[in-house]
Amino acid sequence: MKKWFKSGDPWIWMIGGAVSISLIMVIGLLLLIAVRGLGHFWQPPIVETTFTQNGEVQEILGVVRTVETVTAQAVREAGFAVPEEQELVTRYLFHLGNRDLTGRDFQWFIGDFLDDFRHPEDAIVLERQEWGNFYGYLIAIKQEGEVVAEGEAAFEELRKRLARSTELVNATVRMERFEIGSINRGIELERLAQRRLELDTSVSDEERAQQIARSEAEVARLNEEYQELLAELHELRASSRRDSLLARTSDGREVTINLGDVVRATRANTMTVPQKMREYGARFWDFMSGYPREANTEGGIFPAIFGTVMMVFIMSIVVTPFGVLAAIYLREYAKQGPVTRVVRISVNNLAGVPSIVFGVFGLGFFVYFLGGNIDQLFFPEALPAPTFGSPGLIWASLTLALLTLPVVIVSTEEGLTRIPKAMREGSLALGATKAETLWKIIVPVSTPAMMTGLILAVARAAGEVAPLMLVGVVKLAPNLPVDGQFPFVHLERRIMHLGFHIYDVGFQSPNAEAARPLVYATALVLVLLILVLNLTAIAVRNRLRERYKSAGD
Numbered sequence: 001m002k003k004w005f006k007s008g009d010p011w012i013w014m015i016g017g018a019v020s021i022s023l024i025m026v027i028g029l030l031l032l033i034a035v036r037g038l039g040h041f042w043q044p045p046i047v048e049t050t051f052t053q054n055g056e057v058q059e060i061l062g063v064v065r066t067v068e069t070v071t072a073q074a075v076r077e078a079g080f081a082v083p084e085e086q087e088l089v090t091r092y093l094f095h096l097g098n099r100d101l102t103g104r105d106f107q108w109f110i111g112d113f114l115d116d117f118r119h120p121e122d123a124i125v126l127e128r129q130e131w132g133n134f135y136g137y138l139i140a141i142k143q144e145g146e147v148v149a150e151g152e153a154a155f156e157e158l159r160k161r162l163a164r165s166t167e168l169v170n171a172t173v174r175m176e177r178f179e180i181g182s183i184n185r186g187i188e189l190e191r192l193a194q195r196r197l198e199l200d201t202s203v204s205d206e207e208r209a210q211q212i213a214r215s216e217a218e219v220a221r222l223n224e225e226y227q228e229l230l231a232e233l234h235e236l237r238a239s240s241r242r243d244s245l246l247a248r249t250s251d252g253r254e255v256t257i258n259l260g261d262v263v264r265a266t267r268a269n270t271m272t273v274p275q276k277m278r279e280y281g282a283r284f285w286d287f288m289s290g291y292p293r294e295a296n297t298e299g300g301i302f303p304a305i306f307g308t309v310m311m312v313f314i315m316s317i318v319v320t321p322f323g324v325l326a327a328i329y330l331r332e333y334a335k336q337g338p339v340t341r342v343v344r345i346s347v348n349n350l351a352g353v354p355s356i357v358f359g360v361f362g363l364g365f366f367v368y369f370l371g372g373n374i375d376q377l378f379f380p381e382a383l384p385a386p387t388f389g390s391p392g393l394i395w396a397s398l399t400l401a402l403l404t405l406p407v408v409i410v411s412t413e414e415g416l417t418r419i420p421k422a423m424r425e426g427s428l429a430l431g432a433t434k435a436e437t438l439w440k441i442i443v444p445v446s447t448p449a450m451m452t453g454l455i456l457a458v459a460r461a462a463g464e465v466a467p468l469m470l471v472g473v474v475k476l477a478p479n480l481p482v483d484g485q486f487p488f489v490h491l492e493r494r495i496m497h498l499g500f501h502i503y504d505v506g507f508q509s510p511n512a513e514a515a516r517p518l519v520y521a522t523a524l525v526l527v528l529l530i531l532v533l534n535l536t537a538i539a540v541r542n543r544l545r546e547r548y549k550s551a552g553d
Contacts, residue, residue, distance in 0.1 A: 030527065037524040040517030041283040043268045043276055046123040046135060047094070048250070050115040053080065060109065061123060061135050061250035063268075065513070066093035080110055093513070097125070097133035098249060105132050106513040119269045124155070124247070127263040129169075129293060132514060134257065136247040142256070143243050154245075158265055161243045165259040168240035175233055178484070183226045185485055190215045190222070195381035287521065292476065296505050297515045301522055303477055307393070307495030308462060308529065310481055311472075314397035314491075315404065315461050316454060322401070323408025323457075324443075324450055330409070331416040332438060344413075351406040359467025362399030367391055367471060387492055393481045394491035396472030400464060404457035411456065415449020416442065451541035455534055462530045465499040473497040475504050498526040 044063050051058040072086045082089055090111035099105050126134040140150035141157045149157035194215050197208050240260040248254050263286075266279065290300025334340045371388040379387040388394070419442055427437040465473075474494045481493045502522050509515035 030524075033520050033524045033527065036517065037520035037522075038284075040521055041280050041287065043125075043266055043271065043279055043283075045119050046125060046268045048118045048120050048123065051109050051113055052115070053113050059250040059252075060094060060096070060114075062094040062096040063125075063135075064092050065095050065106065067091075068093075075110060080113070082110070082112060086112075095133070095135075095513075097135045098131075100131040101249065101253065101255070105511060121267070121270050123267070123269055125266050125268055126247075126257065127265075127298075128257070129261050129263060132294065132298070132511070134247065134255075136249045136255065139246040139248055139254065141243065141245050145244075147246075155265075155267060158245060158259075162259055162262060162265055165240050165243060165262070168236055169260055172233060172236045172240060175229060175236065177479075180226065180229050180233070181479070182485060183222050183229065186222050187219055187226075190219045192381045199380055288525070292501075295510060296475065296501065297509050297511050297518065301496075301498065301501060301525065303480060304496040304498045304501040304522070305525065305529065306480055306482075307473070307477065308498045308526070311393060311397050311400065311468075311495060311497065312458055312462050312533065314393070315400040316458060318398060319401040319404050319408055319457055320450070320454055323405050323453060324412050326405075327409045327412035327416060328438065328443070331413050332434075332442070347406045347409050351410070354466075355403055355464055356466040356470075358399055358403045359470040362395055362402070362467060362471040363391070366395040366398050371395065390492075391470065391472040391474075391494060392492040393472055393495050396468050396495065399467050399471045400461040403464065403467065404461050407456045407460065408450070408453035411453030412446065412450045415446035415452070418449070419445055448541045448545040451537055451544065455537040455541070458533050458537060459530055462533065463499055463526070465497070465503055468497055468500060473500045475500075475508075498522055498529065502526065 047060070047062060047064055049060050051060055067090060069088050069090050072082045072089050075082050075089050075091075092109050092111060092114070094107055094109060095105060096102065096107055097105060120137075122137050124136065124138050126136075128134060138154050138158065140147045141154050141161060142148065143161075194212050197203060197211055197215075200208075203211075237260075241258050243259040245257050245259060245262075246254060247257060264282075271279065287300045288305070289302050291303060292301065293299035330340060330343065334343075367390065371386065371390065371392075374388040375383060375386055423441055423445070424437055427441050428434070432440070472494050474496065477494050477496045479490075479493060481490050481495055482488060483490070502519055505515045505522065506519040
């Protein structure tokens with residue numbers, strides 16, 4: 001046994017076992033996130049049953065979300081008459097929807113008091129713009145209050161008219177977001193131009209009056225266009241609300257729902273597997289490409305994906321040259337003495353500073369000091385409303401660049417250290433200068449190490465949340481930082497971020513049960529996004545490594 005321990009085999013097995021356990025835990029976590037997240041888009045069957053307690057009967061129509069086994073004692077304490085000899089009971093969490101009618105989406109029911117589950121074929125689920133899902137029975141389709149279809153023909157008519165209403169609603173959103181938004185921005189720019197003329201003392205009164213008159217004429221023209229678009233917008237809204245449906249809830253109430261408020265309608269109990277798969281794909285695509293609704297508990301996450309990628313991209317552009325240049329100076333040019341050692345120790349210590357400290361620094365230096373001075377120098381006409389003196393994309397990116405800078409410096413410096421001294425001496429012996437040796441020999445060969453630092457920086461930056469809450473990330477950003485309006489890239493705008501979106505939906509949502517699947521789905525998207533970014537950087541690094549390896553051979 002002593003000889004076996006001295007051979008080192010036990011430690012090898014211990015390390016291998018620890019790596020295996022860690023790998024299993026990581027894979028298990030990813031599988032849990034994937035199952036919980038991706039399962040949200042599959043349409044489960046609609047269940048109809050009755051709940052009887054103390055002589056009161058409640059009709060139930062909804063979807064079973066969770067099934068749990070709990071102790072009977074806990075159920076008795078909640079007021080349910082469970083037999084004393086029974087130790088365990090099963091309870092069901094139903095998604096009942098109809099929050100506008102009942103005030104809540106989800107409710108627990110004890111299985112002992114539930115009737116047999118039925119799956120009525122005429123039950124429908126409506127995903128709405130507001131108030132969550134609606135579960136009920138379709139009665140009729142109306143056009144301007146007149147019934148146009150009922151009975152079995154009602155659902156087919158609903159599908160046709162819903163496609164029309166959805167197209168009109170999308171046209172309304174596009175008009176509000178782009179055409180009317182562009183006019184509003186133009187009016188605001190003219191207002192700022194007039195304010196700039198008032199502050200400019202170098203302009204004569206006559207010239208100022210002429211320019212203001214031209215600006216007011218442009219504002220009048222924009223206002224005319226705005227009124228025309230507003231009239232067209234009202235027509236679109238009225239047309240989208242032409243059709244409605246009449247439905248009955250499980251308790252017998254009849255409800256009229258406008259088709260302009262419906263996102264999709266589904267008869268879940270009559271759908272085949274291929275139909276459910278198509279519905280699954282449509283819902284997943286809407287989640288990836290759509291905008292959030294209902295306090296981020298419904299809809300898509302496209303603004304959060306776009307904001308995360310944009311921020312990481314700008315951060316990479318900023319941190320790479322600064323980190324590489326700092327590492328080159330410390331390794332190739334700086335005198336190796338006490339001061340250089342102190343700098344290296346400081347850089348290593350910065351890597352361990354809590355990220356929220358960088359957020360506070362970014363808020364104070366980048367936002368208030370740097371952004372405030374930029375506003376004073378270049379945007380005085382907009383004051384006291386800030387332009388760059390408030391949290392935004394550029395400050396979030398710079399804060400992350402500062403946060404990840406030590407990682408790039410250390411990785412690049414280690415790559416420079418591993419380069420053989422013979423390469424430097426051979427280049428110098430052939431007549432090359434130190435600068436030529438550095439930029440044509442040393443830097444290209446150490447490029448894989450630089451890419452390794454960038455990979456680590458991207459992996460950390462994409463998942464950071466705490467500092468971003470202070471310097472540019474918000475719960476809901478109405479406009480993307482890139483659009484068709486000059487200057488096309490708006491670095492001063494606030495953005496959404498996948499990490500903050502997970503925090504907001506998971507811990508700040510008023511409807512926790514509805515938000516829980518979205519937390520898993522968004523977390524899975526964030527993990528996959530980081531994986532894609534890292535794999536891309538790794539592929540570039542490996543290609544560079546093979547290139548310079550073959551060149552060296």
